[in-house]
Amino acid sequence: MANISFSMQIAEFIAKTKANQDLVVRAITMKIDNKLVQRSPVGDAKYWKHKPPPGYAGGRFRANWQLSIGSPSAGVRDLIDKDGSATIAAHGSVISAAKAGDVIYLVNNLPYAKRIEEGWSRQAPIGVVGLTVLEFQKIVDKAVLELRGGTSESDFAQGYSTYKL
16 A cells, blocks of 8 residues: 555655746746737837827737747738837736647748838837847746745755755
8 A cells, every 4th residue: 555655755755846837937937928018119209209109009019929839820910019018918728738849930020020120210220029038037037936935945955855856
């Protein structure tokens, strides 16, 4: 019977570990999504050399961040989202379905997205994606730390050595 009990404990540990991996993936995806959307510039015609087209409203770039699993989204969205909240909310259901091992895409297919990334915006002079990529490791570390309930890496490692795990 002891072997069955031990086997069940191992199975529970494996299930918990897999669930934790999924939680970390979701937390990382959510943080990256938030950074990309919130860092995205919103057109402000008062800085433009020419008048905007009739009916212009800034926020199209923010609204065009598309999040998907398995394959990148194609096309552009005819939406405006000045503060980014609707875009982030729309991504919630995709993020909640994300699992460890999934390939997750965050794309912006607007034709001027590359120009924004190359610094053509006063609001994002060094782009949006590159800056987020530079922060990736910090985002991952923070997500893992939060999952551990604030246990530092050294304390976590000490626990492993103490219990000879």
